[in-house]
Amino acid sequence: MERRHYKHIILGLGALGSAAAWALARRSGGDVLGLEQYDLDHARGGSHDHSRIIRLSYNTPFYVELAKGAYAAWARLEAEHDLPLVHRVGGLDFFPEGGAIPLSDYADSLTAAGVHFDLLTGEETRKRWPQFRIDDSVRVLHQADGGFVSARSALGALRRSARDHGARLLEHTAVQSVRDLGGLIEVVTSSGVFEGEKLIIATGAWTNEILAQLGLQLPLTVTQEQVNYFAAEHLSQFMPGRFPAWIWLDDPCFYGLPVHGAPGVKVGQDVGGREVTPATRTFEPDLGTLRRVSRFVQRVLPDLGPHLFSKPCLYTMTPDRDFVVDTVPDHPDIVLAADAAHGFKFAAVIGEIAADLAAGVTPAFDLKPFAFDRPILREANPVRRFLT
């Protein structure tokens, strides 16, 4: 007789849900069920591809401390598999003169958190990383722990660990409805009905479809973004160890990573895509975004080109670009882990925080910035500030 009752049920097995499954399975063994509507390696959400930037350099001390927690959590997963997942190739943050994002927010936050960094001139940066063509009006923050997570390997490791600790992860099992029965949650899926004592919702761009089942909504914005891969005559110049992870912190904002998992150099625009829903999104790269990224590449990374291919991907953002990691109001047995489209690096620690909330344990972090009912999330038309 197939088992239908679990202590913990997780909806959605992208980066956040898979991390929650690992964290919960470590605590309650096999009493964990994870549900995913597609196959685990699908490319329809926000977590697919080979690499994701990880960094300590953030614009608030809270995020710097959370990032420290993320590095520690990924290290725990690496130890379980004896597998390197985080690659500290160095991180560069570029702040063009008169740009939209102040360097001081980042430098002050790192200083407040006791994290070492260097401020470089354009010339010093060109000397160390001649791949970049920037002039001296650009100030550069270098932080040595910056780098990338091997995203594909990390997702595989999270799920393997969850299963090794006894969790049951079901693919091709779409959740159709959720009912809070008070002390028990009924979850109706395409493969029958399950019940759980605690529920974690980690459904990315589909979050409001699930919250609607509880009569709730959040002002989330979903956009169709893409990563773009470029060739290089001397690809070795862009390998880890010779090329950093980098972010051009301005509006528009661009970012990139060294070669990993694909024979090209990845460059993207942060929040460069159009607003979509999971139903209206396409799988075609956006030519407007590609033109903007290509123009930036020609100007700042002239050794790159031609363009090889692009991969679409979904961003899900709150108006203040802070996550929602909280118990759902009036539903003490339901926890929401909602993304803000910079969450992969934090997945391992957000999974642990969500598991804490589900287990009634006080998390190590003050979660006020991630509250479900914070003022901006209760506004009818909140001002959206995606670049910070």
Ligand SMILES: Cc1cc2nc3c(=O)[nH]c(=O)nc-3n(C[C@H](O)[C@H](O)[C@H](O)COP(=O)(O)OP(=O)(O)OC[C@H]3O[C@@H](n4cnc5c(N)ncnc54)[C@H](O)[C@@H]3O)c2cc1C
């Ligand atoms: C182009 C791009 C570049 C990025 N770069 C970075 C970066 O460099 N660094 C970084 O930290 N972050 C980055 N991010 C953000 C990061 O990837 C996301 O924050 C993170 O992957 C989101 O994970 P998630 O689990 O919330 O969402 P998802 O991976 O989308 O997972 C949600 C899952 O829920 C499932 N689901 C939904 N509804 C149902 C249902 N009814 N039944 C069953 N299953 C359901 C979906 O199928 C999906 O698998 C980037 C994102 C994109 C798109």
